[in-house]
Each structure stands twice: as C-alpha cells, then as structure tokens.
Amino acid sequence: MDPHLLRTFVAVARLGSFSAAARELGYTQSAVSQHIAALEHDLGAPLLGRRPVAPTPVGARLLEHAGPLLLRLDAARADIARLTSAPTDRLAIGATPLGAAELPGALAAVRRAHPGLVVTVRVLGRESVAREVATGALDVGLVDGMAAPTDPLHMGEATPLTSARVTEQPLAVALPAGHPLAGRPGLRLADLTDAQWIDAPDTGIPLAQLRRAVGGDGFRPALRYKGDDVRALVGLAAAGHGLTVLPTPALEGMAGVTAVPVGQPRVVHRTETLHAARTGDTAAELVAALTAAVAG
Amino acid sequence: MDPHLLRTFVAVARLGSFSAAARELGYTQSAVSQHIAALEHDLGAPLLGRRPVAPTPVGARLLEHAGPLLLRLDAARADIARLTSAPTDRLAIGATPLGAAELPGALAAVRRAHPGLVVTVRVLGRESVAREVATGALDVGLVDGMAAPTDPLHMGEATPLTSARVTEQPLAVALPAGHPLAGRPGLRLADLTDAQWIDAPDTGIPLAQLRRAVGGDGFRPALRYKGDDVRALVGLAAAGHGLTVLPTPALEGMAGVTAVPVGQPRVVHRTETLHAARTGDTAAELVAALTAAVAG
C-alpha cells in the first residue's frame, strides 16, 4: 500500500482509464498497469473491473480510505514545508460563494497594514476549500454551511484544521413571488421534503445537509446547479425551477423571490474561517479581522 | 515521505536510539541511519538531534502527523483485509478497566449462541483500545470516559470507528472515609482543582479530561497510578494518597472511601462500544447485546 500506488489507483478510478491516468501522472501506461497489479496482488483481491474500468466493491472501499489518507499525507508535507520555509509576502484565500461575502472588509484592513502583499482570492466548493487549505495551496479558507446555533460546521474531519466562527445568520427558503407559501411567517423544513428543490452543492446549502438536519430522505433535486453565482441561483428559484435555502441577508433585495425564514429545525447559516494550526502572520491577521469584526 | 521511512522515524523517536529502532524493525543500524537521512533530505530540515537522539521542533511536528497517518494506513489495510478474508470463529475484545464491567452479561449471550467461538478479552487503556480496534487486532472495544449527558465520548478522531452508547452513570469523587468533604451531598469539580489528585490515565478518568471539562489548569497529579485494577486505585484513595473520580456504581461497597456525587459540571460516566464500520457477525451481535441490554 505504497502511497504512489494508491495515488495511481485513485487517478485510474476517477478517470476510468489506465491510459488517461498514465498521461495525468506522467507515467507510461505500462507503469500504471503494473501499479494496479501490484496493489491487487498486495491486497489479494481485484480492485478494478476492466472494460469498463470501474472499481469492484473492494476497490470502492479502498477508495474511501485512499482519499483521506493521501490528503493527510499532503497536509503533513505542507505543514512541515510551512514550518521550514521562510514566510512570504503572498496570501492565498479560498472561499465558498456565500462565504466570500464576509471577506472584503477584513481583507481591506490586512492589505492596508501590508502594502506589498500579493493577495489571491479563489471561489470554490466547501470540500475544495478544505482540501486546498489542508494541502497548503490556500492560507485561509472561508466556508459556510448550515448548523445548529453555536455549533461548528461539521467538515470532513479527515484533516486537522483550525476553524473559527465568522457569522451566524438566519436561514430562509427562497420562494418564487406569488408562491402559495410566500405569505407564511416561517416554514418547517420537514414539511418541504417532497417539494421541488434545486441542488446547488457548491453555491448554497447542499441538499445533503438539509437531509441530515431533518433526518429523513427526501429533498430530491429537481434541478442541479453547478455554477457558483448566487444571483443566478436565485434567478432559477424565482423562475419556479425549485426551492433553495440561503441566508436571509443574501436574499435581501433579490427580485422575484420571497424569503421565508426557516422556523424548524432551529438552524443557522454559519460562516467559518479555516486555516492550518500553524500559519503565516498575514493569514493570522486576516483570520483575526474576520472573526473579530463580527464576533465583537 | 514513504511510510516505511515514517515508521522508522517514529520508532527511532520513541526509542531514542537508531540501533534500538533497527533491532525492533529488523533492519541494520545502517539502514535506519539512511532512512532518517533520506527523510531529513526530503523535508529539507534536521528531524532528530543526535547524541542524545531527540526530535527537533520540526521532527516533533512530523511526529504529530506520522502517528495518525500510519494508524490510518494500518486501519485501511485491516479494513480491506476484513472485507476480503473469510469470517472466523474468533472474537477479540478489548476493554478499559471500567468498561470491562459491562461485558460479562452481553458476552454470555453471544457465547451461548456460538458455542465454538474462541473469545479473547484484553484490558487496555483508551487509546490502545481505539488503536487496536482500528488496526483490526480487536473486533470490538469497550471504552469509558467522561462526557456531557448524551454526548458521545470524544475519541482520537484519527480513525473512522463506529461507536454506540452502552451505559451512562453518575460520577462521584472517592474521598477517604472521614474526609472533611465526605458529608457533602455533592461537589463542584471546579472547587477541587487544587486538591491532591491521583492520575490513573488507564484506569479511571484521566485528569486531562477533568481539566477539559472544567476548563482550567489545575488537577495536578500528586500520585500517578499505572495499573489497571480499580480496587487498587480505590485503595490508594482510601489511604489518602489523593482523590479520584469514578462512576458511582464502581464505588459501591468499596471499603474506606465515601463516594460524593459530582454536582457541577453536569457530566456522566459513559461507556461506549467501538468497532469498525464493517465487522464480523459475532462482533455485531456482541455490540447489539451490549447496547440493547441497557439502552432498552
């Protein structure tokens, strides 16, 4: 179970092709074939069906382990690298679309204090932010999600990252103007499990989180939105393509939708910073600015 | 950062000696020296001071990563092995000293249903139980600890194990008979931070857990008890060597001590099962018996 072999394995499984994985990893196809053969011999079971190339049950199980494992390995590398290399005048920030809303103010303060600082901001999905922060590609992450009041967001837990609360805001369901429920003072999520939903896993609240909060099945997506623009998502909701849950402030002033607060369960929209246990000065300042501005 | 090299590194750090690590790992001393040199070259920083052999700051950081990493790797191996190998008529159980109290009843039911079953029971510390269950050396673990009512025990989290509640019992401080506080109806832990404590990390509640629950420093150990016999620990408390916190039922009928309930903070003694996500039949039955008997 050499990490190299695991890496090729996940690449092959993801791409569904030995040759493509070889191209991506800079090996020959022959080498990839031998990697998989070595892994299968080592574990004593076939991991991939060939033609088409798809994981066997054992392979699927190995994939579940391999992801977190390789992530931890990269995270360890990155952590040590941070510890040994000199601090830079570079600050890479990653944020989910809704999390990014909190950034401008705090970032201004940091840039004022460090005029030469080269700042990069990227907008990504939750898991991507966590992964990139863990591997050191990002210095600070801003992620958002749904949680019980004062509870931390429940991230992947596969890597040891420090997190701190930035904001907690009420949640609302975005209903098309004129929707029968639009007049209600509040809504119970449990009553909406069978409604038409938009799944926007990288923009708003993923339906999986609603499902977990309510504890049922349901929340079947009628439409899947893959972009990360909030306005476009609200536009879809306004046109009646389905419901979506967003923090109330993000829905203010949005045309065509009525925001009805989520009454039950008691949940809030929470934004958190994410950063490595040990981090650079400017990153620490940004986190302090982000958490202080609102928590104070 | 080859796992082999990491393994050698942790062995050298633990033993404080290249030669001893070589002996333990079945390498020559030369190989161990080369392993460490390779790691240090790879990470670009010295990891171990020589003479005496002790981790540098960077090495210490690497150690923090290496432990969980290797554990996860072993856990993955074990999980796949469980998946590919045939079920056996062998059941290995590990329990902390206080957790073991819950075992006999449930185990009897399982052995009655499976007459040929070869059962092994080992008593270990919390972390050891978790580690051995993760790596497949144990099928089922029974661990105990302190937690807020209905909250799960907060284990290492480095590995993905399933846990389920077995019991929750009130906690009491064991005071020597005739102690000034022995007449009290209840005690606040916060008032006892400066008392004389016995630290019995593998038997009762480790002082670190008290410290976390109360949120202060204090709870300095006056005596450290390394055994795993509860009666001996209570004997020490009775003789006035220090205080210790134990579940009330474990203190019933113990001579020489008075059990005074812990009033604040609101915590309970909790026992949980620990097992791999996917496990054998007999292990699943034992867990069911353990959790059903009391939770029902």
Next chain:
DNA sequence: ATGGTCCATCAGTATCACTGATGGACCGGT
C-alpha cells in the same frame, strides 16, 4: 588509556520500478 556504544559513511549487490515494445481483446466504421 581503553574497551564499549553509538551514529555516519561507503562499497557492493540484489531487487525493484520504470520504459518501450509487443500482443490480445474489443469496438465502430465501411
């Protein structure tokens, strides 16, 4: 001084991890 222990280094070798070439299986087009 001296013998003992410890770690670093070096040369030598057996193994291993790649590449590049080849072959068989399948697939779609004509």
Next chain:
DNA sequence: ACCGGTCCATCAGTGATACTGATGGACCAT
C-alpha cells in the same frame, strides 16, 4: 467480414534504490 484504433496485459531490459556488512570517528565510562 475486415480493418484501423483504442485499450490493457505482459515481457525484456536497464537504471535507480534499498538493503547489508564493514569501517571510521565521536563520545562515555571505567
């Protein structure tokens, strides 16, 4: 049915590597 194209498996060859065993320098206790 044939044929070019793609895909994965296999094999021989080779350059790298991961060990061992021997040696040497540093330190320590006697």
